[in-house]
Structures are given as structure tokens and as C-alpha cells.
Amino acid sequence: MSDKEPRYQAYNHPAGGWGAAAATAKVLMEQSVITKGSRALLAMNQPGGFKCPSCAYPDPECKKTLEFCENGAKALAHEATKFRVTREFFQQHTVSELMAQSDYWLEMQGRLTEPMRYDAATDRYVPCSWDDAFALIGDHLRALDSPHEAEFYTSGRTPNEAAFLYSIFVREFGTNNFPDCSNMCHEPTSRGLPPSIGVGKGTVVIEDFEHAEAIFIIGQNTGTNSPRMMTNLVEARKRGVPIVAVNPMPERALIRFTEPQDVVQMATFGSTPIASEFVHIRIGGDLALLKGIMKVMFEREALGESVIDRDFIAEHTIGIDALRDDVMSQDWADIVAISGIAEDQIRRCAEIYIRSRATMICYGMGVTQHQYGSRMVQQIANLLLLRGNFGKPGAGIAPIRGHSNVQGDRTVGIDEKPSQLYLDRVRDVFGFEPPREHGHHTVESVEAMKNGAAKVFIGLGGNFVRAVPDTEQAYAAMRKLALTVGIATKLNRGHLVHGRDALILPVVARSEQIHTKAGEQFVTIEDAMSNVTASRGVLEPAAPDLLPEVEIVCRMALATLPASKVDWASYIDDYDAIRDKIAEVYPQIYEGFSERIKDRKGFHLDIPPRRRVWPTSNGKANFLVFEGLHVDAQVDDTAMLRLATVRSHDQFNTTIYSNNDRYRGVYNDRMVLFMNVDDRKARGLEPGQKITLETIAGDGIERRVQDLTVLDYPMPRGAVAGYYPELNPLLPLDYYDRISGTPAAKSVPVRVVQGAA
Numbered sequence: 190m191s192d193k194e195p196r197y198q199a200y201n202h203p204a205g206g207w208g209a210a211a212a213t214a215k216v217l218m219e220q221s222v223i224t225k226g227s228r229a230l231l232a233m234n235q236p237g238g239f240k241c242p243s244c245a246y247p248d249p250e251c252k253k254t255l256e257f258c259e260n261g262a263k264a265l266a267h268e269a270t271k272f273r274v275t276r277e278f279f280q281q282h283t284v285s286e287l288m289a290q291s292d293y294w295l296e297m298q299g300r301l302t303e304p305m306r307y308d309a310a311t312d313r314y315v316p317c318s319w320d321d322a323f324a325l326i327g328d329h330l331r332a333l334d335s336p337h338e339a340e341f342y343t344s345g346r347t348p349n350e351a352a353f354l355y356s357i358f359v360r361e362f363g364t365n366n367f368p369d370c371s372n373m374c375h376e377p378t379s380r381g382l383p384p385s386i387g388v389g390k391g392t393v394v395i396e397d398f399e400h401a402e403a404i405f406i407i408g409q410n411t412g413t414n415s416p417r418m419m420t421n422l423v424e425a426r427k428r429g430v431p432i433v434a435v436n437p438m439p440e441r442a443l444i445r446f447t448e449p450q451d452v453v454q455m456a457t458f459g460s461t462p463i464a465s466e467f468v469h470i471r472i473g474g475d476l477a478l479l480k481g482i483m484k485v486m487f488e489r490e491a492l493g494e495s496v497i498d499r500d501f502i503a504e505h506t507i508g509i510d511a512l513r514d515d516v517m518s519q520d521w522a523d524i525v526a527i528s529g530i531a532e533d534q535i536r537r538c539a540e541i542y543i544r545s546r547a548t549m550i551c552y553g554m555g556v557t558q559h560q561y562g563s564r565m566v567q568q569i570a571n572l573l574l575l576r577g578n579f580g581k582p583g584a585g586i587a588p589i590r591g592h593s594n595v596q597g598d599r600t601v602g603i604d605e606k607p608s609q610l611y612l613d614r615v616r617d618v619f620g621f622e623p624p625r626e627h628g629h630h631t632v633e634s635v636e637a638m639k640n641g642a643a644k645v646f647i648g649l650g651g652n653f654v655r656a657v658p659d660t661e662q663a664y665a666a667m668r669k670l671a672l673t674v675g676i677a678t679k680l681n682r683g684h685l686v687h688g689r690d691a692l693i694l695p696v697v698a699r700s701e702q703i704h705t706k707a708g709e710q711f712v713t714i715e716d717a718m719s720n721v722t723a724s725r726g727v728l729e730p731a732a733p734d735l736l737p738e739v740e741i742v743c744r745m746a747l748a749t750l751p752a753s754k755v756d757w758a759s760y761i762d763d764y765d766a767i768r769d770k771i772a773e774v775y776p777q778i779y780e781g782f783s784e785r786i787k788d789r790k791g792f793h794l795d796i797p798p799r800r801r802v803w804p805t806s807n808g809k810a811n812f813l814v815f816e817g818l819h820v821d822a823q824v825d826d827t828a829m830l831r832l833a834t835v836r837s838h839d840q841f842n843t844t845i846y847s848n849n850d851r852y853r854g855v856y857n858d859r860m861v862l863f864m865n866v867d868d869r870k871a872r873g874l875e876p877g878q879k880i881t882l883e884t885i886a887g888d889g890i891e892r893r894v895q896d897l898t899v900l901d902y903p904m905p906r907g908a909v910a911g912y913y914p915e916l917n918p919l920l921p922l923d924y925y926d927r928i929s930g931t932p933a934a935k936s937v938p939v940r941v942v943q944g945a946a
């Protein structure tokens with residue numbers, strides 16, 4: 190058998206360990222950057238170095254000399270790669286030819302090297318000067334009938350300085366159309382939490398892991414998507430802290446883990462069991478589970494026991510009675526049927542929660558990417574409030590964010606629904622009147638492209654068409670545009686699905702140095718626990734003709750707004766000047782930014798609920814009721830399966846590092862469908878059979894993905910999983926959380942249409 194053939198083989202070892210060490214070495218080798226990559230890894234997440242371009246998890250206190258993980262190493266190796274996409278490459282391949290290649294192939298071509306413009310006559314990208322590129326953008330934007338005809342996307346790798354200037358440029362241009370990756374990710378946190386506790390961010394810091402007495406991890410694949418958190422989990426577990434993992438997939442690292450940085454464990458092939466309670470939840474069953482846990486608490490209260498924090502509730506909260514009524518009205522039989530969890534186990538989880546004096550609840554996409562994701566986040570907050578789990582060491586809510594600066598971008602103005610207070614600050618600081626009406630989030634921006642209302646798309650990072658739902662329709666929408674611009678490090682599908690005019694603008698990456706006329710500059714990012722730190726690249730830029738994102742934003746503004754009130758040229762060279770403006774616009778949180786950032790460890794942004802201060806409209810924390818037990822609309826079809834689209838161990842969102850998914854035992858294949866063996870048998874399917882999956886949407890649009898291999902996997906009944914972005918064609922655009930705009934990528938109703946005997 191060749192080593193490229195699909196192979197499926199259960200993985201029975203702990204996650205982490207030597208497998209992770211070997212994978213790190215392998216990826217550096219593949220990208221031919223062993224020496225350069227290893228040198229850069231030494232500077233990653235160290236004071237004076239740069240922040241890992243992968244996930245948003247904070248650094249655990251710089252205790253170790255090597256503060257990176259296997260997947261951080263992959264992100265870096267792919268950024269520092271020796272491969273290059275040059276003008277000759279584009280000369281050799283038409284765009285149609287490139288479209289036929291896989292996402293993996295595109296990624297493996299290497300770093301972009303110079304600005305390119307699409308030439309329709311030859312169907313190729315051809316070189317173009319930076320001046321011409323900016324002039325083209327300016328011409329298109331100024332030619333629009335209304336500024337609302339342009340969509341300005343941001344992906345979360347963009348640092349604070351570039352994101353802030355982008356938000357000012359776009360607002361001076363005249364729109365709040367800021368679709369961003371957060372709209373597909375943790376927006377249910379950003380929108381769901383403010384009415385509940387007053388901030389749309391997590392409340393814990395890394396030290397809280399040392400004080401927690403119980404940790405819940407709901408819908409998050411820690412070992413793959415925030416591997417540095419495993420260090421904290423291992424330490425907590427060694428202290429005997431119970432960990433409750435709630436997931437339809439028994440993710441390997443949540444079961445057993447070997448710390449690659451623990452010399453003794455590595456040498457002795459030891460490992461630490463992680464979850465003390467693995468809750469094998471049905472997709473979308475979390476709301477029922479949470480209500481079950483709360484029901485146990487209210488039942489015991491009714492029997493005279495004291496299991497809720499009555500003082501905290503009296504002093505700090507509003508709405509407990511309505512919550513109790515809702516929770517007590519739920520039937521145990523329904524709770525068990527919908528969650529798929531036996532009452533016994535729900536009672537055990539409740540017991541763990543009640544015994545703990547400080548509980549943290551961490552969660553990821555398994556919670557947010559549902560039709561009522563924001564409501565679900567509010568129920569997590571309810572559970573925490575019941576025992577006063579805010580504002581004390583070891584307790585709080587911990588949304589595990591995605592992109593390394595997705596939270597920071599939001600903080601500095603990437604927001605399609607900005608507050609009036611913020612807009613007043615922008616007006617006062619910059620002297621122009623920003624638009625007051627709300628702009629488009631990601632789904633609305635695709636709708637605007639579909640119906641012709643949008644004409645221009647600018648993507649500051651990311652791979653928009655590949656990340657959004659309804660792939661085929663998104664492609665068609667994108668192709669109707671007058672101009673598409675991709676500001677990027679790597680070639681991706683988003684550059685190939687383009688408007689009549691199109692530009693690819695290559696940028697200096699996170700790990701690389703930024704030299705300007707004023708000397709070497711650094712940027713800043715905010716991690717998932719609200720720590721703001723400096724990031725200084727150490728490598729030479731991948732090509733001489735790359736520009737930093739800050740300069741690209743300033744020059745777009747200069748080309749578009751000749752009468753601008755903002756001195757754009759002054760920000761190109763001096764990033765302290767940008768930070769001073771951030772401090773002026775956000776005096777409460779960023780006062781003295783340029784000074785404070787000199788502390789090599791950075792600083793923490795104030796999160797009022799940590800002090801039991803609630804910046805809600807009534808000044809209290811609010812128990813918010815969401816009736817019922819479902820986080821997704823119900824479908825009346827007995828053949829229906831719920832599909833969760835998830836990440837493999839070898840990808841970063843739309844960037845595919847390899848076709849393997851080690852911990853789930855899949856090699857050389859991404860077109861798979863994980864299914865419960867009884868669901869397979871009930872459909873008369875053989876293991877390994879190829880099938881077609883079809884969405885049940887009822888909107889008259891046929892959405893199918895063919896040639897998926899069915900794999901027996903310990904999924905709950907009725908639940909299937911497969912990979913994002915390959916399965917995005919199945920996700921209807923209209924299938925999203927109305928509060929946050931986040932597509933319900935974790936629970937698409939589907940059925941098997943072929944292969945049934």
C-alpha cells in the first residue's frame with residue numbers, strides 16, 4: 190500500500206507525547222525550514238519575540254524555554270516555508286487551472302511574493318505595482334453609488350494596529366460593513382454575554398486554572414485547537430481537579446494526554462487521564478444537559494439543601510425566579526432523551542459542580558455554532574451565576590477563542606454594530622462623522638453579494654469564500670463583484686473565486702520583522718484572556734516586495750479618501766502613533782497604551798465581572814431565560830442526521846497542513862463521515878462505503894456532497910461529523926443564530942441519499 194492511500198486505524202495512545210514531537214519535526218522538514226524554523230520557534234511566545242500565529246490561547250507564564258505546541262509549530266513552519274508563489278508561477282497556471290487544485294495543494298505552493306492583478310484576457314494573475322494596486326482600489330471605491338456597496342472583511346490574524354486603522358478608514362469612507370471571522374466563530378459570546386454579565390469576553394485568566402476546583406470543557410477540541418491549554422489541564426488533573434468534558438466525539442486529548450514538555454512523562458511513556466467525566470452528548474443536546482444540572486440544583490434547594498450561592502444571587506443578580514420556573518418545568522424524560530445522557534450522569538455532573546467552590550466553564554464551537562448559540566452561551570453564564578462563579582479565583586467563563594487576535598480586532602473597532610458612544614469617540618478624535626447605522630455581518634454580506642447590493646469585497650486576511658456557508662452560492666455571489674481584494678500571506682481559494690477586477694496583496698507575516706523609515710516596529714495582539722502583548726517578528730520577510738498590513742491599510746485610505754481628516758501617512762512608519770490614537774478612542778481600557786506595552790509581559794485589559802461589577806443596563810448580572818431544550822430548529826424526518834463540521838488535527842481553518850487526522854485515526858483522506866455503527870447499519874451501509882450526503886433544508890435548493898467514506902466511529906445515535914471546509918456546501922446560508930449571525934455549522938440536518946441498499 191502506498192503511503193498516500195486512505196487509511197483508517199483507531200488511535201489508542203494518549204494524545205500529545207512523542208507523536209506530537211515527531212509531527213513537529215516532520216512539518217519543519219516538509220517546509221524545508223529546520224534551522225530557520227527551529228530558530229524562530231525559540232522566539233515564539235517569548236518576551237521580546239512574536240506571538241504564535243495559530244490560536245488565541247495565552248502563554249502559560251513563560252515558565253518553559255520552548256513555549257509552543259505541535260500545531261503552533263505547524264502554523265509557523267507553513268509561514269516560514271521556503272516555498273514561494275512567484276510571478277512565474279502565475280504565468281504557468283491559469284486561474285481556472287488553479288481552481289482545479291485542492292486547498293492543500295494551493296497552501297503547499299508557499300508564500301506570496303508580490304502584488305498581482307487579475308487579467309481576464311489570459312485568465313491569469315499578472316504582476317502589478319503597489320501604486321497601481323492602491324489606485325485601482327481607490328478608483329473602485331470612489332466610483333460606488335454608496336459606501337454601503339463595499340464589504341470590508343477581517344480575519345483574526347490581523348494585529349490591533351492594522352485592524353484599528355482599517356476600522357477608521359472604512360468608517361471615514363462611510364460604512365459599518367465589517368463582516369469578520371468572529372461572525373462565524375465566537376460572536377455568540379460577544380453578543381450573548383453582554384446582556385448577561387455586561388462584557389462579551391471571557392472572565393478567567395490563566396492563573397485561575399491553579400485555583401479551580403472543577404473545570405467543564407464543552408464543545409471544544411482542546412488537544413488540537415488550543416494545545417497549550419493541555420498544560421493547564423494536566424496540572425489541574427494532577428491536583429485532583431475533576432474535569433467534565435462534554436462532546437459528541439470522544440476527542441483523544443480530552444481522555445488521555447502526555448505532556449510533550451514533561452521530560453519524565455516523555456521518557457517513561459506516561460500520560461495523564463484528563464476527563465474524570467466524559468459526557469457523550471448528542472449534537473445540540475447541551476442545553477438539555479445544562480438545564481438538567483440546574484434542575485438537580487433547584488430540586489435540592491427545594492428539599493432544603495443549600496446548593497446555590499444565595500448571598501451572591503441576592504446582591505448581584507436579577508431573574509432567578511423566572512429561571513427556576515423554566516428549569517423546573519422541564520421534564521426529566523425530555524432532558525434525557527434530548528441530551529442523550531442518562532439522568533445518573535447528569536446528577537454526577539451536578540454533584541461535581543455543587544461540590545466545587547470555584548468552577549471554570551470553557552467552551553468552543555460545539556456551543557456557539559448552533560441556531561441559538563448565543564442563548565446557549567447565556568445558559569452557561571446562568572449555571573455559573575447560580576454558584577457565584579464570577580469574581581473569585583479559579584472561577585468564571587472561558588470562551589476559547591479561535592484566531593490569535595480575533596478578540597483584539599473586535600476590541601479596536603472591527604464591529605458591524607458599533608456603539609454610539611464609540612462612534613462619538615471616533616468623531617471627536619478624528620474629526621469626521623462616522624456612519625451611525627449598522628453594517629453587514631458575514632452572512633448579510635454574502636446576501637448583499639448575492640442580490641447585487643455589494644460590488645466590492647476587500648479581505649484583510651482570511652479565506653472568506655471557503656469559510657462561509659453554502660459554498661456554491663458564495664462562489665457565484667463573489668463572481669458578480671466588480672472588485673475583490675485578498676490581502677494575504679498565502680494563496681487560497683478566495684483569490685481564485687474573484688470579481689471582474691481582482692488583486693492579491695502579499696503581506697509581511699507575524700513571525701517576520703517590520704522595518705519602516707522610523708526603524709523596527711512591533712505590533713500588539715489581545716489573547717483569549719484579554720492580555721495585550723507585543724509581537725516582534727524575528728525572521729526576514731519572505732520576499733522584498735511584501736508590505737506590512739498597517740501600510741496597506743494606510744495606502745488604501747490615501748488612495749480612496751483624498752480629502753481625509755486623518756493623517757494616514759504619519760501612521761505608516763510609527764506604530765506608537767497608532768497606539769496613541771487607540772488610547773484616545775478607548776481611554777477606559779487603553780489609557781497609556783504606548784507606555785504600558787513596554788512591560789515585556791504586556792498588560793491585562795480590565796474585565797469588570799472579575800470585580801463583580803456588571804456593566805449591563807441594570808447594573809446587575811441577569812439570569813436570562815431561554816425556553817425549551819433545543820438549540821436548533823427541529824426537523825420532522827426520520828432519516829435525518831445532525832452533521833457537525835469540525836477541524837482535523839492537521840489544519841488551521843481553511844489551511845490544510847496534511848490530509849491526516851491522527852487522533853481520530855484517519856490518514857490521507859478528508860472526505861469522510863464519522864457515524865455511529867447502528868446508524869450505519871440502519872441505513873444498510875457497509876463500513877467504508879462511499880455515500881452522498883444531502884441537506885434537508887426545504888428551501889428548494891439542492892445541496893449535496895458526494896464520495897464521502899462512511900467510518901464507524903463512537904458518535905451518539907443520530908449524530909455525524911465531517912470536515913470543514915469540505916462540507917460547507919451543505920450548510921445553508923440562512924441557517925444561523927439570529928442574535929449573533931453565526932452559522933450553525935455544528936448541526937446541519939442531513940440525510941444519506943445514495944448507497945442505501
Ligand SMILES: Nc1nc2c(c(=O)[nH]1)N[C@H]1C(S)=C(S)[C@@H](COP(=O)(O)OP(=O)(O)OC[C@H]3O[C@@H](n4cnc5c(=O)[nH]c(N)nc54)[C@H](O)[C@@H]3O)O[C@H]1N2
Binds near residue numbers: 375475591836
Ligand atoms: N490547530 C488548530 N488550531 C485552531 C484552529 C484550527 O483550525 N487548527 N482554529 C482556530 C479557530 S478560528 C477556532 S474558532 C478554534 C476552534 O476550536 P474548537 O472550538 O475546538 O472547534 P471545532 O474543531 O470546530 O469543534 C469543536 C468541538 O465541538 C464538538 N461538537 C460538535 N457539535 C457539538 C455539540 O452539539 N455539542 C458539544 N458539546 N460539542 C459539539 C466537536 O466534536 C469538536 O470536538 O480553534 C482555533 N485554533
Ligand SMILES: Nc1nc2c(c(=O)[nH]1)N[C@H]1C(S)=C(S)[C@@H](COP(=O)(O)OP(=O)(O)OC[C@H]3O[C@@H](n4cnc5c(=O)[nH]c(N)nc54)[C@H](O)[C@@H]3O)O[C@H]1N2
Binds near residue numbers: 345652696841920
Ligand atoms: N462549516 C464550517 N465553517 C466554518 C467553521 C466551522 O467550524 N465549520 N469555522 C468558522 C470559524 S470559527 C472561523 S474563525 C472562520 C475562519 O475564516 P478565515 O479567518 O477567513 O479563514 P482562515 O482559513 O483562517 O484564513 C486563512 C488565510 O489567511 C491568510 N493569512 C494567514 N496569516 C495572515 C496574516 O498574518 N495576515 C494576513 N493578512 N493574512 C493572513 C492566508 O492567506 C490564509 O490562506 O471559518 C468559519 N467557517
Ligand SMILES: [Mo]
Binds near residue numbers: 370373374375590592
Ligand atoms: Mo474561529
